[in-house]
Amino acid sequence: MPRRRHRYQLVNAGWSNKRRVYGCVLHLDIKNEKIWIQHDGTEGGIANELISRGIPKKDIVLAFHSPFKRQFTEFAVG
Numbered sequence: 001m002p003r004r005r006h007r008y009q010l011v012n013a014g015w016s017n018k019r020r021v022y023g024c025v026l027h028l029d030i031k032n033e034k035i036w037i038q039h040d041g042t043e044g045g046i047a048n049e050l051i052s053r054g055i056p057k058k059d060i061v062l063a064f065h066s067p068f069k070r071q072f073t074e075f076a077v078g
Contacts, residue, residue, distance in 0.1 A: 006030035
């Protein structure tokens with residue numbers, strides 16, 4: 001049975017004008033009962049979407065910021 005790692009990615013993959021297109025749009029991990037946003041290329045911000053759906057800021061880590069910078073946000077530090 002495969003091990004569940006709780007890593008989720010949304011990527012663009014395909015072709016545009018005969019050129020290969022591939023890139024990460026969104027990368028989330030769930031670690032220690034918190035949602036770690038590793039990369040957010042969405043227009044509105046996935047953190048805002050999670051908050052609007054009832055996830056408290058204390059359960060969201062903006063992992064794309066350095067650990068030092070996270071302490072200055074309203075979100076979890078890790």
